[in-house]
Amino acid sequence: MNAKPLIFVDLDDTLFQTHRKSTPTPLHKIATTDKLGEPLSYMLPKQQIFVNWLLESAEVIPVTARSVEALQRVHIPFQHGAVCSHGGTILGANKQVDQEWLVLQQQATAELEHLLNDLPNALLDYAKPFGSIRTWTVEENGGKIYTVAKQNDPEPLFLSKIIANLPAEVLEHCYVHINGNNLAIIPKFVSKQKAVEFFINKYDPERERAILGWGDSLSDAGFLACCDWFGMPKNSQLDKFLAQSLMQDHHAKGYLGHG
Template sequence: MNPKPLIFVDLDDTLFQTNRKSPPTPLHKIATLDQFGEPLSYMLPKQQIFVNWLLASADVIPVTARSVAGLQRVHLPFLHGAVCSHGGTILAADQQVDQEWLAIQHKAAAELDELLDELPALLLDYAKPFGSIRTWTMQENGGKIYTVAKQNDPAPLFLHQMIEQLPAEVLEHCYVHINGNNLAILPKFVSKQKAVEFFINKYDPNRERAILGWGDSLSDAGFLGCCDWFGMPKNSQLDKFLVQNLAQDHQAKGYLGHV
């Protein structure tokens, strides 16, 4: 019997979305709860069909910005491990933290400890000309992972204007991901792509299985590139980027393709 495919899949805005983005109807299914136990995210009927197909057909590994605690609030049975916190934490199939990956992360984080301590206050200062934000450091497994800034008012969006003020030291050691009114500054060693590469090498070293991936945002492109096949939801950030750049490429050259 051929082994089941191994599928790495992003969660938020790939398998479900918050009620703010898609007001639920009786046909929606609750997918996640917030920290107070209230429904937060829902699956559309098509997403329910897709998720059922994935879980029945493959060993599914969520690859998510959610912390381990946030993943535990997802009402889907992921039984084969997970990549959490943008790649800062890997869970094995027994849901225990992979200690080898954790040691790699802690060693790298120790070298940026001072920088990670300073970032939340720096971002608050940089935001003053534009609007009000709140910031925090994402911590897990006894260590700092990355820094988050979130606008207190969802519009107008201004977080991208703060990036120009970041010190060269930050951009040397970190990368920035913006999704609407959320901004994350992540050390380069915290990476969905690097975590998925580690997961494959450790838990599927012979590469005998077909590996598939799904994700919605530009930050997912790295880990999707680790897969034999990958896809994205229609009208997602990644889909819109692809369509826009294909159109620009065609307009510039007059044809699709390369010679």
């Protein structure tokens, strides 16, 4: 069997990072542009080598929080489909929205319509004791996907304090993802892991190919667990969490491994 491996890979902070996180040099390569066409993210030389190796060696599927529109502003030639919007949308190799997955998402969204409608305004109230935020709902394919809150002042960070004010209904049906001054409240059926599982079952049902994954954040752990092998960038959130967990485990037991 000579089929190429199937690789699922996160984008931001895995294959590239914004210029705010890494000041570009002449050796950096533009990876994404903003809505005005201005450079936004860059690849380091090592990341360029890694991306070229991935594209030459495998069928590469980006798995990203980016919308379909934002993925179109990524200057990497993905040709085999994509998982976008935290798993809310799947694109096939023809770059068209996977209709089976869309129907499943629409059915699940309809059951939470009242909650998703109320969340943006409710978050404004929950944040009042801590600071000023702005909120919006990410929409795609004619429907709501998840809700976002962003601090109006970048410091001090306080979004984690809002979680204690969230109603039980929200926590029952949604999970929360915080990245600095951004908070996303995402329905549990919108999931990178669930989308990757669906993608594998539909497009590689026999599971004959080697499946690999790369991601940088704790929120990527779910879809990485779908892969036969997975990895993470050095000094990423996942890498630091693993190192800390190993250290705590060793400190608690006095040895590495399971007795």
